[in-house]
Amino acid sequence: MIPVALALAHAALALLWPPLLLGLIGRVKARLAGRVGPPLVQPYRDLRKLLQKGSVYSRTTSWLFRAGPVVGLAAVLCALLILPVGGRPGPLSFPGDFVALVYLLGVARFFTVLAALDTGSSFEGMGAAREVTFSSLAEPGLFFCLLALGRMASGWSLSRMISLAPASPGAGPALVLVGVALLVIALAENARIPVDDPATHLELTMIHEVMVLDHGGPDLALISYGAALKLFVFLALIAGLALPPGLVDPGLRLVAFAALTAALAVAIGLVESLMARLRLVNVPQLLVGAAVLSGFGLILVLR
Amino acid sequence: MELTLGLAGAAVALASASGLLGFAFERPAAQRIAAASMGTGAACAFAAAGRAFASGVPATMTFAGWLGGATLRLDGLSALFLLPVFAIGALASLYGVGYYPVAELRGKARRWQLFHGVAIAGMGLLLLADDALVFLVAWEAMALASFALVLVEDERAEAQRAAFVYLAATHVATLALFGLFALLARPSGSFSFASLAGELPGSPWLLALLGLGFGVKAGAMPLHFWLPDAHAAAPSHVSALLSGVVLKMGVYGLLRLSGLLETPASWGWVVLAAGATSALLGVVFALAQHDLKRLLAYHSVENIGIILMGVGLALLGRTYGEGALVALGLGGAIFHVLNHATFKSLLFFGAGAVQHATGSRQLDRLGGLARRMPVTALCFLVGAAAISGLPPLNGFASELLLYLGFGRALLGRSAIAFAGLAAAALALVGGLAAACFAKAFGVIFLGSPRGPAAAEAHEAKATMRLSMAILAAACALLGLFPSLIRGALRSAVLAWDRRPGAPPAAWAAPSAALGWLGVVGPLLLAAALLAWAIRRAAGRAPSPTVATWGCGYPAPTPRMQYTSSSFADLLLRALPWPIVRHERSELSAAPFPARGSFSSHAEDPVLDVGLAAAAHAFGAGARQLRRAQRPSLHANVLVLLLVLVSLLAWRLRW
Incomplete structure (x- = not known):
């Protein structure tokens, strides 16, 4: 009975919790700006509203435009199967699965970019070019982080890496570097400030939002849900590393994990309220900085 | 055993016969029969390879009176290389029926048939050779036939220059190989590969000659200089053959000889570093290209780099006594050889179809072809996703083996652990390759046509579509069910090391990974079905069709779309690598601007x-x-x- 309940909690946390994190970020930003802000459940309401609407399609688009959101969501759903949640290994866990997770996110990006280019709009082309630029520059940093974790945990399945790395002797300094680098990469990959501003109203300054400008209705719902899941994937990696090792009760671990992801969402809200967006030409420096940090982390554990 | 070699010999004979037949008769029927002969040859080669994989013992045969005792031998490694040679050979023949019809092109098509057959037969013989003399004869046959293939359209200045550079480069390579084999044969006085095994001449010249001879053929940076021009100037089915198969003979030679010789630790590091350099610079130069076939050619440099990274890892594993590294590095490299042959040939076939339909290889003149060429577009998309290493296609499967190898190295003793850092380079290469193919596919097939040629494009002919569809299916099959190829890969990996008393490679690690991949792919397809079902269930409300929203601008034109140059611009500016780009801009900043122009060009x-x-x-x-x-x-x-x-x-x- 208890294993079944835990598995259900795991699934619910992975599938239903992520939109709440977006609501939380919005709420924190609103409060810091002196507004009341939308209710926490607003992202769920948005998804329901979008799913009930029709879509408007451009004459220029082909089947790829409709396939983009579907493949994008499917790839992120598949990545969730690999992701360890609250100390529980992902249902699909094997040596090298961290590569599969990163590349599945790559599949989602590839098809989102193609759907953007399918509209023939120069704004969406611009967003697509920025997206592939920043994400490919983020890739080495992300891999340095994962390689350092694997070296600490002496194994290459993500669940093992996340659960064993913090307990390895002398991991402390490297772990801090990896955690900071992961947070920066999470901000970049999920189109948050200081890389991208999800709340901007000027298409010329956007990255992710401008790519999905022509999507509407259920397509946009799939994209928004996929984006929430992707944010959750990154926050779950960091939260998994921060989970207190002394906590052994699996139920409590799940609760602590959920609280940690919520705390990270609040932190993102704080970052978004306190910082300005970087100029686009300076974003690569931020990403190289993250790669250097995580590279140092890797060299620390390689000694 | 005789049957195995007999089948392989029949494949070589059928390939030559296909060439002679296609050359002798200027008839469409002869071209079709030549293609059928090549197809039969491929079937023979597959049967021979299958027998070689199954038996586990190499089949050998010596002809005492020929070239001082010519020896033929087929083991797992050469059998695995036989597969792409004959498969791509047959598919290029099939593609050629539609793309290069003898009824229209007459002499050109006949010349192509002849040299295509000779090149395939030469490569078949090269793989069977077990002594240096036969190897060199076959090598030269392949090299000269490829030269003639690049020069099939000999009236074009572009082809003349490319063929000349190729001829010069390939002869430098041949000269290096002559020196290499002369040095190697000196102690024993015999040219047979078996007598070279285990020798340790220990001269740094040896590494230099080996690197030069096989590096030029494989197109590793900086010896790749002949490659972009030759691939771009040749007809597309020739480019497919050059890129998919001929380059791999350089890799085969490197593998064959390094399997025979004792290698110092430095070899592994050199090959790994050369591979990482080729991979990174190859993809960066690819990003800067506007010519579709040059772009694909630079991706060949990149993929050869990925293969060499695996070979380097295997050499390091052998030096440091880590059998798992040998299996993962070599398994990944050889699997990638096979995969690159499938998706790169597919992409060149697609490029040929696009050029056939629009008369242009310039990305910035195309656009919106997915509507007019749906089959080509779908096949090209599969190839683009596969070469970017995206699951569930085959490029991901071989790269995963390499990642696992680098991971394994990272856990090893301190010296070898640094080899694991190459995984980050591989990740960057993967990200950039995906960016480059998003650009290529998006600019060619999506959006609106950027010119009249693209607007009036037509779908490729039936045989061209068929050969592309076969390759696309191969990409999907090898990616979804990599276990299909597990036995063949195992046999090839185990056949590599021929030094006396060499420990067998530890095959368990790659085997398990290939098994897991067979789970990821189908799961992804299931997830896609689920997402599609959600989408279908939701979209009940009416969905009108309108123009793309121009953010309020009332008169957008197709020329305002992002081009390949603008798409790659931000990324190229962010990369610190030495790309020589010539930009010419005549844009006025006056209040009433006159007509402006901008052009950019990336040099090698x-x-x-x-x-x-x-x-x-x-x-x-x-x-x-x-x-x-x-x-x-x-x-x-x-x-x-x-x-x-x-x-x-x-x-x-x-």
Whole structure:
């Protein structure tokens, strides 16, 4: 009975919790700006509203435009199967699965970019070019982080890496570097400030939002849900590393994990309220900085 | 055992027969029969390879009277390379029926048939060769036939230049191989590969000659200089053959010889570093291209780099006694050889279809072709996703083996752990390759047509579509069910190391990974079905079709779309690597701007900047020398005399 309940909690946390994190970020930003802000459940309401609407399609688009959101969501759903949640290994866990997770996110990006280019709009082309630029520059940093974790945990399945790395002797300094680098990469990959501003109203300054400008209705719902899941994937990696090792009760671990992801969402809200967006030409420096940090982390554990 | 070699020999004979037949008769029927002959040859080659994988013992045969005892041998490694050679050979023949019809192109098509057959037969023989002489004969047959293939359209200046550069490069490679084999054969006096096994001549020249000979053929940076021009200038089915198969013969030679010889630790590091450099720079230069076939050619440099990274890892694993590294590095490299042959040939076939339909390879003149060429677009998409290493296609499967190898290295002793850092380079290469193919596919097939040629494009002919569809299916099958190829890969990995008393490679690690991949792919497809079902269930409300929203701008034109140059611009500016780009911009900033223009062009740093300049300098120097020589006959005679005397003096001192 208890294993079944835990598995259900795991699934619910992975599938239903992520939109709440977006609501939380919005709420924190609103409060810091002196507004009341939308209710926490607003992202769920948005998804329901979008799913009930029709879509408007451009004459220029082909089947790829409709396939983009579907493949994008499917790839992120598949990545969730690999992701360890609250100390529980992902249902699909094997040596090298961290590569599969990163590349599945790559599949989602590839098809989102193609759907953007399918509209023939120069704004969406611009967003697509920025997206592939920043994400490919983020890739080495992300891999340095994962390689350092694997070296600490002496194994290459993500669940093992996340659960064993913090307990390895002398991991402390490297772990801090990896955690900071992961947070920066999470901000970049999920189109948050200081890389991208999800709340901007000027298409010329956007990255992710401008790519999905022509999507509407259920397509946009799939994209928004996929984006929430992707944010959750990154926050779950960091939260998994921060989970207190002394906590052994699996139920409590799940609760602590959920609280940690919520705390990270609040932190993102704080970052978004306190910082300005970087100029686009300076974003690569931020990403190289993250790669250097995580590279140092890797060299620390390689000694 | 005789049957195995007999089948392989029949495949080689059928390939030559296909060439001769297609050359002799200028009839469409002859072209079809030639394609069928090549197809039958491929079936024979597959049967021979299958028998070689199953038996586990190499099949050998010696012809005492020929070339001082010519030996043929088929083991797992050469059998695995036989598969792409004959498969791509047959598919290129099939593609050629539609793309290069003899009824229209006459002599050109006949020449292509002949040299296509000779090149395939030469490569088949190369793989069967078990002594240096047969190897060199086959190598030269392949090299010269490829030269003739690049020059099939000999009236084009572009093809003439590319073929000349290729001829020069391939002969430097052949010369290096002559030196290499002469050095290797000196101790034992025999050219047979078996007698070379385990020798340790220990000369640094050996590594240099080996690297030069096989590196030029494989197209590793900076020896890739012949490759972009040759691939771009040749007809597309020739490019597919060059890129998919001929380059791999360089990899095969490297693998064959490194499996025979004792290798010092430095070899592994050198190959790994060369691979990482090729992979990174290859993809960066690919990003800067606007010509579809040049872009694909630079991706060949990138993929050869990925393969070499695996080979380097295997060599390091052997030196440091880590059997798992050998299996993962070599397994990944060989699997990637196979995968690159499928998706790169597919992409070149697609490029040929696009060029056939629009008359242009310039990305910035195309656009919106997915509507007019749906089959080509779908096949190209599969190839683009596969080469970007995206699951569930085959490029991901081989890259995963390499990642696992680097991961395993990272857990090893401190010296070898640094090899694991190459995983980050591989990740960057993967990200950039995905960016580059998002650009290529998006600019060619999506959006609106950027010109009249693209707007009036037509779908490729039936045989062209068929050969592309077969390759696309192969990409999907090898990616979804990599276990299909597990036995063949195992046999190839185990056949690699022929030194006496070599420990067998630890095959368990790659085997398990290939099994897991068979789960990821189908799961992804299931997830896609689920997401599609959600989408279908939701979209009940009416969905009108309108123009793309231009953010309020009332008169957008197709020329305002992002082009390949603008798409790659931000990324290229962010990368610190030396891309020589010439930009010419005539844009006025006046309040009432006049007509403006902008053009950019990326040069190859080795050929255009390095070698061409060096050749010009050499020519200028030679002209100076000739001027010095001209003044008087007496002075010339004096110089001759002085040289003669000094030579005599030098000789007499000993």
